[in-house]
Structure formats: C-alpha cells, structure tokens
Amino acid sequence: MMNILLLGKHGQLGWELRRILPTLGALTAIDREDLDLTSPQALRQVLREIQPGLIVNASAYTDVDRAETETALAQAVNAETPAILAEESARLGALLLHYSTDYVFDGAQTRPYLETDPVNPLNAYGRTKLQGEQAIAAQGGAFFTFRTSWVYSMRGNGFVTKILRWAGQQEVLRVVEDQTGSPTWARTLAQLSAQAALLALAHGKDWALAHSGLYHLGGEGQATRFQWAQAVLDLHPDPSQKRCHTLQPALSAEFPLPALRPSFTPLDCGLFQQTFGLRIPPWREDLRLAMDT
Numbered sequence: 001m002m003n004i005l006l007l008g009k010h011g012q013l014g015w016e017l018r019r020i021l022p023t024l025g026a027l028t029a030i031d032r033e034d035l036d037l038t039s040p041q042a043l044r045q046v047l048r049e050i051q052p053g054l055i056v057n058a059s060a061y062t063d064v065d066r067a068e069t070e071t072a073l074a075q076a077v078n079a080e081t082p083a084i085l086a087e088e089s090a091r092l093g094a095l096l097l098h099y100s101t102d103y104v105f106d107g108a109q110t111r112p113y114l115e116t117d118p119v120n121p122l123n124a125y126g127r128t129k130l131q132g133e134q135a136i137a138a139q140g141g142a143f144f145t146f147r148t149s150w151v152y153s154m155r156g157n158g159f160v161t162k163i164l165r166w167a168g169q170q171e172v173l174r175v176v177e178d179q180t181g182s183p184t185w186a187r188t189l190a191q192l193s194a195q196a197a198l199l200a201l202a203h204g205k206d207w208a209l210a211h212s213g214l215y216h217l218g219g220e221g222q223a224t225r226f227q228w229a230q231a232v233l234d235l236h237p238d239p240s241q242k243r244c245h246t247l248q249p250a251l252s253a254e255f256p257l258p259a260l261r262p263s264f265t266p267l268d269c270g271l272f273q274q275t276f277g278l279r280i281p282p283w284r285e286d287l288r289l290a291m292d293t
C-alpha cells in the first residue's frame with residue numbers, strides 16, 4: 001500500500017483533498033499544528049518517516065496583501081518548502097503534486113494564458129510562488145505543478161462566502177469589474193488532481209517523468225469578479241437571507257490594497273485536458289453544484 005503525504009489539510013483545497021486521497025493510498029494529512037513549514041529539518045524528518053510515494057502540497061502562504069510585508073515568511077512557505085519537497089520527493093522516487101497561481105502573470109494579455117506564456121508577477125506572493133515552481137522544476141523528479149486561479153470553497157473566508165455574507169448585510173454591493181480570471185471550485189481541483197495522480201501512478205514512473213511539468217488547471221471559462229459575484233447572488237441558497245438588491249460594478253483603484261493584482265489571468269487548460277484525458281467543467285456549472293447545499 002502506497003503512503004501519501006498531504007500538506008495543508010485545513011486549507012480550501014487541502015480540505016477537499018483529504019476526502020479524496022484516501023482512495024489512492026494510506027494518507028497522512030498534516031497542517032500547521034503538526035508541522036510548521038518554516039522548519040526545514042522537521043519537514044525532512046516527516047518525509048523520511050512516512051516515505052510517501054505521493055506527496056501533495058496544498059499548503060501555501062496565500063495572504064496576497066500581507067505577503068508584501070511578510071515576504072520572508074511567504075518565501076519560506078511558497079519557495080523554500082517546495083524546494084525541499086521536490087528534493088526529498090526525487091530521492092524517494094515519489095510523485096509530487098504542487099499548486100501555483102495565475103498571479104505569476106502580469107495580466108497584460110487579452111487571451112487566456114498558456115503554460116508557455118512569459119511570467120511577470122506584480123506582487124510578492126506571485127514572485128514567491130514563481131520561485132516555488134522553478135525550484136520544483138529544477139530538481140528533475142516526477143512532478144505536476146498545477147497553476148490554478150481564483151480558488152473558492154463553501155467553507156472559510158474566500159470570495160464566494162464573503163459575497164454571501166455581505167449580501168446578507170448590505171443592500172448595495174460594489175464589486176470590481178476590471179479583474180478577470182477563472183473561478184475554480186476547490187472540490188473539482190482536488191478531484192482532477194487525484195485523477196491525474198492516479199493516471200500517472202497507473203502508467204508508472206517513466207510516464208510520470210515524461211509528463212512531469214507545469215499545467216494550467218482552473219475552472220473552464222472566464223469571468224470578471226463582478227460577473228462571478230452576480231452568479232453567486234443569482235444562485236443564493238436562501239433568498240430570504242439576501243438583503244442585497246443591487247450589485248454595482250466598481251474599479252480596483254477604488255479599493256486600494258497593499259498588493260497589485262493582475263487585471264486579466266484566465267488560464268488556458270487545454271494541455272491538462274489533453275494530457276490526462278479529463279474534462280474541466282465550466283465554472284458556472286461548478287458554482288451551481290457548489291452552492292447546491
């Protein structure tokens with residue numbers, strides 16, 4: 001029986017992965033309370049104890065604004081941890097699944113981004129995540145880095161849950177229309193990740209090595225944050241709790257934040273779909289399922 005190590009089990013994605021990965025092997029799922037990722041020695045020790053055949057890294061420093069000032073911490077979690085995981089993973093002959101972000105791009109493009117498009121992160125979070133991608137690619141082990149975008153779940157404090165909360169408190173909501181991306185349901189991302197891992201494990205090490213690399217993996221299609229919020233309100237699970245009757249388009253400049261956001265980062269996920277023979281559902285289809293509670 002293969003051992004699997006999941007890092008970041010309490011995160012949006014980690015929570016979903018924790019429910020899927022036990023079908024692939026014996027899962028050890030950890031988070032901050034088990035291991036602080038700023039301690040490289042402790043991380044190496046856990047890996048050597050568990051001897052995983054599959055390592056799934058759903059942990060990350062994801063506070064985009066705080067990363068501007070806590071850059072060293074963001075770098076430790078987003079760049080140095082992946083480097084250690086990749087090194088140990090190659091040593092163990094394991095498969096490593098890692099996640100990166102659409103924020104490696106500057107958003108200047110007008111068509112969805114391909115894996116081969118030039119990167120140019122606008123903020124510290126994006127720069128540290130890019131370093132993580134590069135550190136993994138440099139190790140030469142078997143890995144898939146899935147660059148994803150606008151991840152949401154019905155738990156925690158992400159975009160969808162915030163819109164639902166605000167809609168219960170305010171009559172008018174203002175949401176930016178000058179940021180476009182690919183809304184990605186954490187559950188679908190976890191399922192597609194597990195299916196890709198299963199395929200690679202079934203094909204064997206040579207296949208995994210030959211197909212190792214970077215793949216874009218976000219919800220199919222694109223939306224502005226305004227359109228996404230509108231879709232959330234249209235699908236509100238309990239309209240009697242909805243005070244909001246007007247959604248107004250706004251501009252990012254009206255809400256100054258420490259970190260710059262790229263204005264256009266939808267991902268072209270054709271390579272993932274072709275390589276793994278999997279379908280990525282349109283983001284609206286997924287949102288409908290996510291909100292069907």
Ligand SMILES: NC(=O)c1ccc[n+]([C@@H]2O[C@H](COP(=O)([O-])OP(=O)(O)OC[C@H]3O[C@@H](n4cnc5c(N)ncnc54)[C@H](OP(=O)(O)O)[C@@H]3O)[C@@H](O)[C@H]2O)c1
Nearest residue numbers: 008011012013032036037059060062099101148149150151
């Ligand atoms: N969320 C998005 O919109 C988005 C967009 C593009 C890409 N991604 C990428 O997708 C992946 C999953 O994102 P997510 O939204 O599921 O992230 P998340 O909900 O923020 O979860 C990240 C997890 O990592 C843990 N973590 C952070 N620092 C740690 C440390 N020093 N030691 C141990 N654990 C630590 C967090 O614990 P604490 O809660 O205790 O900090 C949390 O459980 C990440 O690689 C992220 O960069 C996310």
